[in-house]
Amino acid sequence: MSSSRRRFAGAAALAAALLLSSCGGAPDRAASRPEPTAAAVAAEEEPGDADAHLPAAPPSPTDDADSQQAALDTAEAAMTAFAQPHLAAADWWAGLSPLLSPTATTAYEATDPALVPASTVTGAPLPTPAVSSYLSTVLVPTDAGEYAVLLVREGAGAPWLVERITPVESATPSAPGAEPLDEAPAPSDAEPLDDVPAPGDAGPLDDAPAPGDAGPLDEVPAADDAGPLDEVPAEPAP
Known part of the structure; x- marks a missing residue:
């Protein structure tokens, strides 16, 4: 009986020792968690942007x-690549596309180079005059006339890129030796119209007799002067 109690007491003591060791060896998760930084706390407290x-x-x-020289160089290089109508479309695009802005890339990617009028840069x-440090327009002469190349850039250190290539329209000069139009005479030099007589100078109309001067109308015989009516025979008395 005493032996059973000793075994039970030993088992209880062993269990208690295991329980105490498990509680003491558990890691303190709260202690191992890092402290939040000030930036993290501010990000959690302020609304997101x-x-x-x-x-x-x-x-x-x-x-x-x-900057201006870089714009001139880019415009000339772009116009030289653009004015190549004899190239295949793939070769033409390979030379021009690196110089284009994203907007111009979309606008010119389907262009048929054979339709480009210019074939060489001539000057x-x-x-x-600059209107903005982000924009520049350069005029490039070609064998098909002058072209205006619009360039854009995003900021300091960003390269100039072509936004648009447009032929410059010039006024058509008058033909040399053309005869002037017939000059119309000024109003003061115009020949006078046929004189129209003023109302007071009008010639007399055909004289119409005044009412008092009218000729006598055909005379109508008075009643007393009338001739006798045809006599009507009286009816015989009954």
Whole structure:
């Protein structure tokens, strides 16, 4: 009996020891969790911003001599690649597309180079007065006339890209040696019209006799002067 109690007491002591060891060896999860940073706390407390993770806009470009020369070089290179109507479409596009903006890429990708009127650049590009440091228009002469090349850029350090290539329309000069139009005489030099007599100078109309001067009408005999009526025989008395 005493042996059974000793075994039971030993088992109880072993169980208690195992329980204590399990409680003491469990890791403290709360203690191992890292402390939140100030930025994380601020992000949780403030409402989200859709643009918070977008990259910052590039600084504004500078309109200086180097920038203007880069615009001239890009316009001339683009016009040289554009004025190649003898090339196959794939070769033509391979030379032009790297110089185009995304908008121009969409606009010109289906162009048939055989329809381009110009075939060569004939002179140096010419700048025009700048209206913005983000835009530049360069005039490039070709064998088909002058073209205006519009260039755009996103900011400082960004390259110039072609936005549009447009032929410049010029006024048609008058033909040399053309005869002037017949000059119409000024109103003061116009020949006078046939004189129309004023109302007071009008010639007399055919004299019409005044009412008092009218000739006598055919005389109608008075009643007393009338001739006798045909006599009607009286009816015989009954």
